[in-house]
Amino acid sequence: MSSTFLPCGKYHEKYSQDHSWWQTTFIKGKMIALFAVVLILIPNVANDYWLSIFNILGYTILGALGVQLLIGYCGQLTLGHGAFIAIGAYISSTLLVAFPWPQSFHDMGIAYPISIVIACIASGFWSVLFGLPSARVKGFYLILTTMAAHFITYKFILEQCAVSFTEKGNNFSIPYNHTKLGPWLVDSISDVYYLMIIFVVISTVILANLIRSRVGRAWIAIRDNDISAEVMGINIVKYKLLAFFVAGFIAGLAGVLVVINAHMFNIEYFEWFLSLWLVGIILIGGVGSIHGVIFGSIFMVIVMELLQTGVDYLSYDIPELLQQYQWHYLAAKLTNLSTAFNYIRESVFGLLICVFLIFEPHGMAYRWQQIKNYFNLWPFSY
Amino acid sequence: MVVSKKTELKEGDVLLKLEDVHMFFGKVCALSGVNLEIRKGEIHSVIGPNGAGKTVMMNIINGLYRPQRGEVFYKGEKINHLKPYKRSELGISRTFQKVEVFGGLSVLDNIRLGRHIHYRSGIFSGSCYLGKTKKEEIEHRKFIEEEIIDLLEIEHIRHKPTGMLPYGLQKRVELGRALAMEPELLILDEPLAGLNLEEVEDMARFILDINEEERWKVTCLLVEHDMGVVMDLSDRVLVLNFGNTITDDTPEAVQKNQDVVNAYLGEEDLYSTRR
Ligand SMILES: Nc1ncnc2c1ncn2[C@@H]1O[C@H](COP(=O)(O)OP(=O)(O)O)[C@@H](O)[C@H]1O
Numbered sequence: 205m206s207s208t209f210l211p212c213g214k215y216h217e218k219y220s221q222d223h224s225w226w227q228t229t230f231i232k233g234k235m236i237a238l239f240a241v242v243l244i245l246i247p248n249v250a251n252d253y254w255l256s257i258f259n260i261l262g263y264t265i266l267g268a269l270g271v272q273l274l275i276g277y278c279g280q281l282t283l284g285h286g287a288f289i290a291i292g293a294y295i296s297s298t299l300l301v302a303f304p305w306p307q308s309f310h311d312m313g314i315a316y317p318i319s320i321v322i323a324c325i326a327s328g329f330w331s332v333l334f335g336l337p338s339a340r341v342k343g344f345y346l347i348l349t350t351m352a353a354h355f356i357t358y359k360f361i362l363e364q365c366a367v368s369f370t371e372k373g374n375n376f377s378i379p380y381n382h383t384k385l386g387p388w389l390v391d392s393i394s395d396v397y398y399l400m401i402i403f404v405v406i407s408t409v410i411l412a413n414l415i416r417s418r419v420g421r422a423w424i425a426i427r428d429n430d431i432s433a434e435v436m437g438i439n440i441v442k443y444k445l446l447a448f449f450v451a452g453f454i455a456g457l458a459g460v461l462v463v464i465n466a467h468m469f470n471i472e473y474f475e476w477f478l479s480l481w482l483v484g485i486i487l488i489g490g491v492g493s494i495h496g497v498i499f500g501s502i503f504m505v506i507v508m509e510l511l512q513t514g515v516d517y518l519s520y521d522i523p524e525l526l527q528q529y530q531w532h533y534l535a536a537k538l539t540n541l542s543t544a545f546n547y548i549r550e551s552v553f554g555l556l557i558c559v560f561l562i563f564e565p566h567g568m569a570y571r572w573q574q575i576k577n578y579f580n581l582w583p584f585s586y
Numbered sequence: 587m588v589v590s591k592k593t594e595l596k597e598g599d600v601l602l603k604l605e606d607v608h609m610f611f612g613k614v615c616a617l618s619g620v621n622l623e624i625r626k627g628e629i630h631s632v633i634g635p636n637g638a639g640k641t642v643m644m645n646i647i648n649g650l651y652r653p654q655r656g657e658v659f660y661k662g663e664k665i666n667h668l669k670p671y672k673r674s675e676l677g678i679s680r681t682f683q684k685v686e687v688f689g690g691l692s693v694l695d696n697i698r699l700g701r702h703i704h705y706r707s708g709i710f711s712g713s714c715y716l717g718k719t720k721k722e723e724i725e726h727r728k729f730i731e732e733e734i735i736d737l738l739e740i741e742h743i744r745h746k747p748t749g750m751l752p753y754g755l756q757k758r759v760e761l762g763r764a765l766a767m768e769p770e771l772l773i774l775d776e777p778l779a780g781l782n783l784e785e786v787e788d789m790a791r792f793i794l795d796i797n798e799e800e801r802w803k804v805t806c807l808l809v810e811h812d813m814g815v816v817m818d819l820s821d822r823v824l825v826l827n828f829g830n831t832i833t834d835d836t837p838e839a840v841q842k843n844q845d846v847v848n849a850y851l852g853e854e855d856l857y858s859t860r861r
């Protein structure tokens with residue numbers, strides 16, 4: 205908060221003003237405008253395709269928030285965050301479809317919220333379980349234990365065991381009339397959009413509030429210097445595990461959205477690349493910043509979407525055109541591109557990370573801060 | 587056996603006691619049978635050449651190291667088994683020889699972290715940032731501004747990231763952070779090392795203020811090489827050499843002690859005062 209300069213001639217008179225998020229009327233207006241766009245404009249203007257892109261953006265943000273909390277704020281390197289999203293997705297959907305709920309629970313819309321809460325708590329504890337080694341190991345070694353979390357969850361639990369847990373196994377669809385939150389049937393893509401907005405806003409607010417109060421400061425202290433953190437009275441094991449729990453809980457929410465956006469549970473979404481992808485997002489957006497999560501997610505989701513559109517265009521629309529002119533060979537070549545897209549996705553991702561680490565090592569959030577400060581101080585830059 | 591924070595000691599009672607403390611690192615004997623009694627209200631200094639074991643002794647007192655033999659008593663009760671964060675709850679705070687500030691946080695947040703044990707909000711109240719948390723943040727901010735920032739004269743840098751500050755200011759912030767805990771015993775590990783003359787004078791004045799002012803009255807354990815400052819400030823001085831105690835006496839007696847003079851013979855330039 206205080207890292208942004210106030211415009212010239214503005215001062216705080218109370219501590220509470222200095223502690224608040226939106227410190228000037230202008231910023232308050234800006235935020236209200238943003239909410240208007242997100243809550244009114246987008247759902248009315250965007251078509252289903254774009255809404256589903258926004259939903260993907262939503263759960264990407266939620267996943268990246270957890271990674272940001274662990275890596276950016278608490279200094280606990282993790283490369284297995286996809287596991288906790290997967291657990292949230294799996295438990296919420298399996299509970300909903302396979303648990304013998306009385307029909308009245310479905311009708312009253314209790315079954316789904318209960319499943320969501322249980323799933324989030326479960327992925328929170330699942331995350332704590334794999335965070336336990338952080339009491340003993342740091343940095344590089346922790347990367348390995350969190351990667352183990354991913355492989356145990358994906359390869360062992362979801363691929364091998366899930367098939368025997370319930371007859372639904374690890375690939376099933378969610379009946380449309382089941383996803384009822386109280387009286388609200390979360391059904392169409394715009395319902396999912398609103399649910400996504402609720403989850404994202406709540407999680408962001410919670411995290412931002414934690415960061416500016418006691419718990420979050422303890423996390424940052426552990427990141428910056430764990431020895432003096434402990435000497436200052438911080439129980440570092442407790443706070444590390446708390447960070448893993450909160451990150452896992454938010455990952456659970458992301459998992460719930462992954463499932464409901466597709467109306468199915470499919471384990472293929474939770475490949476290990478997801479964990480890497482989330483870390484990449486915070487690298488690009490900016491480590492140690494909530495803005496960074498949002499910028500990074502928007503950037504990556506949109507770049508990938510544009511890439512997808514471009515490849516689709518090249519591999520379907522243009523070949524059709526070429527066929528008309530009897531250029532069969534070229535058309536066939538281009539069509540093959542669509543199968544190559546998976547690799548392109550990964551290469552572009554790698555390339556982007558390199559580019560950002562070289563040219564913008566502090567991430568997009570840092571640049572944003574610079575631009576904001578420039579305009580706040582303009583025209584007298586002192 | 588729980589050491590209660592509320593145990594009130596009178597001036598002159600033994601606050602912290604080391605009894606026959608031994609510490610080995612492999613074959614290196616960093617401390618061999620050190621005894622120490624710090625009385626409430628005093629400034630007790632520890633001097634000795636580099637590698638004498640002074641920092642090891644401080645680490646044992648606040649729990650970063652566990653001695654292989656010997657006892658640590660705080661307010662008459664054994665605290666050997668307590669972790670560092672528990673000891674800070676009892677009122678032991680410290681600064682480090684090499685500054686160990688939270689570089690990514692602002693000066694204000696560093697000092698807030700020093701008050702971690704006095705804040706109350708947890709994960710739920712913190713995530714809402716209403717009522718309790720909001721009120722407590724303002725109360726503590728008031729305390730920090732009025733008591734710490736004023737005392738240490740760091741108003742101008744309160745929002746600066748600590749890692750970017752010059753060394754002397756970082757040391758001052760570290761002192762502020764240690765003090766924000768409102769400790770009863772403050773361990774200062776070479777607070778003057780690496781400071782220029784003006785900063786040394788400021789820092790010495792702060793230490794004296796912290797010890798003498800009615801508001802603070804903090805007992806200090808001071809490790810320092812600057813003999814002038816040590817002899818001026820201290821009520822007692824312990825001299826260590828290769829893990830052994832040479833003497834533990836008043837500054838006047840230490841200066842006259844033949845063993846100390848012998849141990850330091852030919853090293854006057856190193857240990858002479860800068861003033
Ligand atoms: N963590 C450690 N591991 C091994 N040896 C150590 C450790 N800490 C201190 N020592 C050794 O203990 C001795 C005393 O060190 P120290 O207390 O830092 O000296 P000083 O009096 O200069 O502060 C030195 O010989 C040092 O090498």
Ligand SMILES: [Mg+2]
Binds near residue numbers: 641642683
């Ligand atoms: Mg030392």
